[in-house]
Amino acid sequence: MVQSDWKNRIRSIHPAERLFFDEPMAKHTTFRVGGPAECYAVTDDAEEIRALTGFCKEAGVPYCIIGNGSNLLVSDKGIEGLVIRMEGNRVEEIPGGDGETHFRVSAGTLLSGFAKGVCKDGYTGLEFATGIPGSVGGAVVMNAGAYGGEIKDCLVNADVLTPDGEVLRLTGPELDLSYRHSIVTERGYIVIAAEFALKKGDAEAIKATVDGLSGKRKDKQPLEYPSAGSTFKRPKDNFAGKLIDDCGLRGFTFGGAQVSEKHCGFVINRGGATADDVLGLIGAVQKKVLDETGILLEPEVRFLGF
16 A cells, blocks of 8 residues: 655655656657646766665555657546656767777656767768657657667667666667567566667768658658657568558547548547547547458557556
8 A cells, every 4th residue: 555655755865856747748748638646756977766666565555657648648537646758868989890889878868869860070970860869768668769770779788777676787688679669668678777878970871861761751650749759560571650641540530539630550640639639540440440441550659558
């Protein structure tokens, strides 16, 4: 049973300016929906994370870890217990071998910001990531990718905090990175930093690639609406957006949620949507596609508080 005084006790272990109560999660997700977090702590420090998670285990308080909120759907009821938001911007340049430069990056750093920065400095390998809105930690957890590139292509290792409070440094193969998968979630790890290996490239070619991908995103994705990016994982030998379109669901609405008319792989908040609207639409799309094609679309979105 959760102890009734835990909210007072947690104030003694985390700075007050980074600790919030009944915090609206709609402010912290790219869907712009979701009820309040009972308690919301902001950090990007391994010792603070260890202290917070240790406290929760001792006090019987449920907790979860989030990054930039770009791949989340939070219940309208909100989230019980503690939400730990990884937020920071620490990038350390480290000499590497074979003409490479290594970058050690804190988990809360925005992937797109880091990728744009290194691309601007003439490093190649992360052009694909310049439009991905998640955090570095979240990108490692799901091996984020786009336009033929994946995090595993340039990841050297990641530091993770285990459920026992131990910090492990795991290589890409040890993380078992594959399409939208790593061992992080299944083992209860928390990513606290990641190291990338990049090489210098042709600055003009890098800029042309980044500009080209940015143009593709603007042309093909509904960036003007709140969403969580691609709602469903790519089925084997197929595409979620095409299946949804072929089932006549382009523009299909459920309350304030809609299958994007611009890209059927995106569920968007047209305005005034609730989390239940988004969840209902996802379920309706899954049922229709399954009934017509026999393929069950697997959500890429993470659900919290349901």
